[in-house]
Amino acid sequence: MNKQPRKTSAVRLYLHYISVQIRCMMQYKKSFLMTTLGQFLASFNAFVGIYFLFRRFHSIAGYRYSDVLFCYSLVLMEFSLAECAARGFDRFSGLVRKGEFDRIMTRPRNEILQVLGSSFELTRIGRMMQAVIVFIYGTSQAGIHWNVWKGLCVLITVLCGASVFCGIFLINAALCFFTLEGLEVINIFTDGAREYGQYPVDVYGKRMLRFCTFVIPYSLVQYYPLQYITGRSDSLLYAFLPLASLLFLLPCVALWRFGVRRYQSAGS
Amino acid sequence: MIVMKNICKTYRVARRNAGFREAVKSFLHREYDTVTALDNVSFSIADGETVGYIGPNGAGKSTTIKILSGILTPDSGECLVDGRIPWKDRIGHVARIGVVFGQRSQLWWDVPVDDSFELLRDIYSIPSDVYRRNRDELTELLDLGKLLKTPVRQLSLGQRMRCELAASLLHSPDILFLDEPTIGLDAVSKIAVREFIVRLNRERKTTVILTTHDMQDIEAITRRIILIGRGSILLDGDLSDIAGRGDLDHTVAELYRSYDI
Numbered sequence: 001m002n003k004q005p006r007k008t009s010a011v012r013l014y015l016h017y018i019s020v021q022i023r024c025m026m027q028y029k030k031s032f033l034m035t036t037l038g039q040f041l042a043s044f045n046a047f048v049g050i051y052f053l054f055r056r057f058h059s060i061a062g063y064r065y066s067d068v069l070f071c072y073s074l075v076l077m078e079f080s081l082a083e084c085a086a087r088g089f090d091r092f093s094g095l096v097r098k099g100e101f102d103r104i105m106t107r108p109r110n111e112i113l114q115v116l117g118s119s120f121e122l123t124r125i126g127r128m129m130q131a132v133i134v135f136i137y138g139t140s141q142a143g144i145h146w147n148v149w150k151g152l153c154v155l156i157t158v159l160c161g162a163s164v165f166c167g168i169f170l171i172n173a174a175l176c177f178f179t180l181e182g183l184e185v186i187n188i189f190t191d192g193a194r195e196y197g198q199y200p201v202d203v204y205g206k207r208m209l210r211f212c213t214f215v216i217p218y219s220l221v222q223y224y225p226l227q228y229i230t231g232r233s234d235s236l237l238y239a240f241l242p243l244a245s246l247l248f249l250l251p252c253v254a255l256w257r258f259g260v261r262r263y264q265s266a267g268s
Numbered sequence: 269m270i271v272m273k274n275i276c277k278t279y280r281v282a283r284r285n286a287g288f289r290e291a292v293k294s295f296l297h298r299e300y301d302t303v304t305a306l307d308n309v310s311f312s313i314a315d316g317e318t319v320g321y322i323g324p325n326g327a328g329k330s331t332t333i334k335i336l337s338g339i340l341t342p343d344s345g346e347c348l349v350d351g352r353i354p355w356k357d358r359i360g361h362v363a364r365i366g367v368v369f370g371q372r373s374q375l376w377w378d379v380p381v382d383d384s385f386e387l388l389r390d391i392y393s394i395p396s397d398v399y400r401r402n403r404d405e406l407t408e409l410l411d412l413g414k415l416l417k418t419p420v421r422q423l424s425l426g427q428r429m430r431c432e433l434a435a436s437l438l439h440s441p442d443i444l445f446l447d448e449p450t451i452g453l454d455a456v457s458k459i460a461v462r463e464f465i466v467r468l469n470r471e472r473k474t475t476v477i478l479t480t481h482d483m484q485d486i487e488a489i490t491r492r493i494i495l496i497g498r499g500s501i502l503l504d505g506d507l508s509d510i511a512g513r514g515d516l517d518h519t520v521a522e523l524y525r526s527y528d529i
Contacts, residue, residue: 006393006395007393008390008391008393013390013391016386016387016390017387020379020383020384023378023379024376024377024378024379027378027379027419028378099372100372102334102339102369103369103372105339105358105362106337106338106339106367107392108358108359108360108362108391108392109359109391110359261341263340264279264340265334265339265340
């Protein structure tokens with residue numbers, strides 16, 4: 001009998017995957033630089049929109065310019081981080097339709113880890129940079145009194161928010177097992193959420209806030225941290241509420257697992 | 269040891285006639301055909317055997333291989349590979365097998381072959397001494413020395429296939445599945461691949477299951493053949509039983525005709 005060798009840790013393997021992906025990308029230097037720059041510039045569109053809106057109106061539903069910039073940049077950071085990491089799920093339909101998922105099934109590793117490792121979109125760093133710049137600008141305008149808890153809250157929020165978006169990418173990928181094509185409808189919850197996420201969720205009404213708290217937890221990674229960081233609420237609960245959004249990943253992973261068992265492969 | 273018992277697998281296939289109008293119609297109301305890919309397939313393969321799994325296109329060869337390699341879940345039947353059910357204990361199972369799809373690459377396209385190998389080392393958690401030994405041995409046997417530093421996309425098909433073979437053997441699997449490994453290769457590469465597989469089976473006692481349409485592959489590599497047609501096993505026996513009368517291609521074509529497949 002063969003001795004069971006010690007397993008390479010998932011984190012190490014993931015980093016190895018990423019390193020290979022980055023090496024691949026470096027083969028196409030110009031394309032990488034142009035795409036990154038494009039991402040950086042294109043996302044200014046939304047920012048310019050907000051800027052002109054607030055030149056005419058000074059507040060929207062009680063929120064000031066700086067609050068909106070805060071939300072906008074927070075959601076953009078979350079989104080671009082998710083796109084960076086979970087790009088493999090975003091283009092999963094190709095993998096399934098051409099039967100390339102076979103390869104993943106024949107390797108002795110968790111399928112989610114392998115899909116995450118199959119693609120890493122470093123060009124989204126352009127969007128990320130823009131988001132960070134706006135975030136710094138926005139928070140400096142707001143005159144926030146920073147402390148350790150608030151810093152921690154931002155960090156947790158960005159990471160948890162990225163996981164929420166990853167969860168939606170995962171749902172979209174899981175649906176490919178049933179429909180072969182990704183459903184464009186899901187983009188409402190990714191690109192759409194990024195756009196609508198520019199404004200604090202309660203701007204859209206109570207019902208929307210409830211939906212975005214209990215169904216798809218966008219507000220846990222946007223509205224509640226905003227309340228805490230801008231000093232509208234002192235409750236430390238709001239600072240850690242983003243962590244609850246991780247529960248959203250459970251049904252996403254369950255759907256994915258269900259889908260994997262339905263995988264039909266393709267070709268000879 | 270591979271045991272397959274009464275394995276059945278059906279696919280649901282959307283059916284429609286050609287043309288735009290038909291496409292719209294099927295969009296609104298889709299009709300499905302149930303296609304039986306495997307119908308009560310049973311066989312067993314002992315350790316160290318070399319088996320040629322043949323049959324016309326669409327006979328169910330790939331479906332069988334995909335079930336055995338943990339990719340697909342059959343509708344019914346039992347299957348045990350070295351005591352494991354492939355689709356239940358996927359990770360434990362695939363750690364002990366190697367799979368080469370002739371039509372698909374398992375290497376990373378834009379990085380040198382060596383980088384792919386190192387990633388595979390981590391994926392399969394191969395201890396570094398075993399990895400080094402296997403890599404050096406495979407490099408020598410398959411003559412990969414100059415190829416290891418080349419990005420995969422710049423390799424010729426024959427070179428790539430040799431690298432694919434090495435990649436699927438780095439973790440010293442007990443069973444090797446080869447799905448049309450010589451498709452599209454030139455004569456020299458074909459011979460190199462065949463000789464390598466024969467040697468692998470002889471020296472490492474690796475069980476080899478080969479699907480191919482190239483009867484010369486079968487002749488060079490396998491002792492036993494299993495013939496599948498329309499999802500059922502039609503013949504399972506020694507290659508020498510059916511061969512012996514001249515050209516193997518004609519013999520097999522005759523065989524297909526006699527079974528009406």
